[in-house]
Amino acid sequence: MNCQLYDDLLDDYVDGVRAADYGNDARMAAFERHLAQCAQCQAVVADLTSIRIVASTLDRQIPPPRLWAKIASSLDERQRQPWWQRQLGGALSPWVAGAVAASIALLLVAGLWQQWKQPAPEPQQDISALSSEPAAVPAEQHYEQAIAGLQQLADAHNAALDPATRAVLTQNLAVIDRAINESREALVQEPASTLAQESLLDALETKVALLQDTVALASDTGAVADEPADAARELNQ
Amino acid sequence: MFRFVTSPPFDGQRGQRSASSKQPGDVRTADLELAARCRAGDAGAFEELYRQHARRLFSLVVRMIGSVDDAEDLLQEVFLQAHRKLSGFRGDSALGTWLYRLTMNHCLDHLRGRQARMNRATESLDEEGADEPIAPAAAVPAQVSRLDLERAIKMLPDGARAAFLLHDVEGFEHREIAQILGISEGTSKSQVHKARMKLRAILSR
Numbered sequence: 001m002n003c004q005l006y007d008d009l010l011d012d013y014v015d016g017v018r019a020a021d022y023g024n025d026a027r028m029a030a031f032e033r034h035l036a037q038c039a040q041c042q043a044v045v046a047d048l049t050s051i052r053i054v055a056s057t058l059d060r061q062i063p064p065p066r067l068w069a070k071i072a073s074s075l076d077e078r079q080r081q082p083w084w085q086r087q088l089g090g091a092l093s094p095w096v097a098g099a100v101a102a103s104i105a106l107l108l109v110a111g112l113w114q115q116w117k118q119p120a121p122e123p124q125q126d127i128s129a130l131s132s133e134p135a136a137v138p139a140e141q142h143y144e145q146a147i148a149g150l151q152q153l154a155d156a157h158n159a160a161l162d163p164a165t166r167a168v169l170t171q172n173l174a175v176i177d178r179a180i181n182e183s184r185e186a187l188v189q190e191p192a193s194t195l196a197q198e199s200l201l202d203a204l205e206t207k208v209a210l211l212q213d214t215v216a217l218a219s220d221t222g223a224v225a226d227e228p229a230d231a232a233r234e235l236n237q
Numbered sequence: 238m239f240r241f242v243t244s245p246p247f248d249g250q251r252g253q254r255s256a257s258s259k260q261p262g263d264v265r266t267a268d269l270e271l272a273a274r275c276r277a278g279d280a281g282a283f284e285e286l287y288r289q290h291a292r293r294l295f296s297l298v299v300r301m302i303g304s305v306d307d308a309e310d311l312l313q314e315v316f317l318q319a320h321r322k323l324s325g326f327r328g329d330s331a332l333g334t335w336l337y338r339l340t341m342n343h344c345l346d347h348l349r350g351r352q353a354r355m356n357r358a359t360e361s362l363d364e365e366g367a368d369e370p371i372a373p374a375a376a377v378p379a380q381v382s383r384l385d386l387e388r389a390i391k392m393l394p395d396g397a398r399a400a401f402l403l404h405d406v407e408g409f410e411h412r413e414i415a416q417i418l419g420i421s422e423g424t425s426k427s428q429v430h431k432a433r434m435k436l437r438a439i440l441s442r
Contacts, residue, residue, distance in 0.1 A: 011426065011429060047437045047440075050381050051381060051405070051433055051437065051440070055401070058296075058300075058383055058386070058406055059296075061295055061305070061308075063309065063312065064309065067309055067312065068291070071317065072284070074313070074317055075317070075320060078317075078320075
């Protein structure tokens with residue numbers, strides 16, 4: 001008997017695949033004829049079918065109720081961390097994490113600068129490149145509105161933050177503002193540049209996130225009611 | 238912002254996927270809505286996600302790593318990572334499949350670490366590899382007990398155990414297992430075959 005010829009079909013057969021269901025698939029039909037005459041393959045199919053049936057009835061284990069409590073507690077703790085610690089997984093001290101966040105922002109600006117310094121790319125057969133109209137950035141207005149509202153809240157409650165945190169936040173905001181301005185300048189020169197559009201939106205999104213965290217931080221100090229954080233969430237929706 | 242895709246969904250109950258009253262689009266839309274609520278900071282949304290999936294995932298983790306205590310710690314890490322990574326969920330797969338992928342990655346990392354510590358040879362999931370010769374077995378007892386099967390599953394190699402649990406216990410198709418484990422469909426099939434034949438050999442001793 002050439003049982004090995006059909007090794008790859010054994011499991012399909014155990015899983016319920018039949019030649020008749022697949023337009024009388026020739027190999028499966030041959031296996032079914034072989035199976036009808038081969039006691040060894042019949043035994044294997046019977047055993048594997050038995051294993052499959054019992055496997056599908058194995059009990060489910062219930063996670064202990066304390067598991068959700070532990071997860072919820074970890075999430076609460078994370079929400080109380082400054083944004084850069086959350087982004088970095090809480091693995092670094094606030095000072096180091098702040099320095100890293102500022103460095104990332106500087107690298108972002110340096111990267112943008114390098115890209116703008118590169119020669120213009122070859123013209124592409126792209127409809128946006130052929131258009132004489134400046135490319136629209138529809139999300140920009142949404143970000144601007146969110147930033148205006150958040151900036152107002154952040155300015156009103158900035159005093160609740162300790163001076164060191166305030167200094168890092170101010171420094172980061174300045175870096176992001178520079179990135180926004182430079183993206184806008186690049187867009188003026190190359191209105192159809194997807195890279196410049198994406199850079200602008202990324203920078204605006206980063207500013208929204210930073211302002212949200214500024215407001216949340218001020219709220220966490222206890223000097224401010226929950227209202228600013230709620231307002232910040234609403235602005236982001 | 239979200240991409241809606243139309244591949245078949247995972248609705249959470251083994252053997253009942255085709256019997257679900259929910260349509261694929263409904264499930265995927267519900268997944269995206271739940272993920273969006275989690276991202277927006279809705280306190281109840283993440284708990285809803287946990288309640289929907291924790292039980293199935295916990296059973297899988299216990300069977301994968303063989304310890305209830307370790308499974309509890311590992312699943313906690315999985316959900317905390319899921320919370321961090323939800324911003325990257327775009328609905329390319331069902332939320333359940335996405336969570337299974339995170340969970341299996343954690344399980345396999347855990348097992349690889351444990352194996353390394355024990356200085357045992359590791360097994361690559363995507364390595365077809367030559368199967369160990371399986372001795373011709375006597376027939377498996379007509380009534381396989383669930384307890385015997387649970388014990389036998391613990392003796393499987395990690396890759397074969399992962400594929401077997403997902404296919405025969407959780408009811409995933411090979412296409413879905415390929416997504417979850419990051420392997421090809423062919424590898425998934427061969428791992429399930431390898432697992433079943435090894436289980437047959439163990440149970441017939």
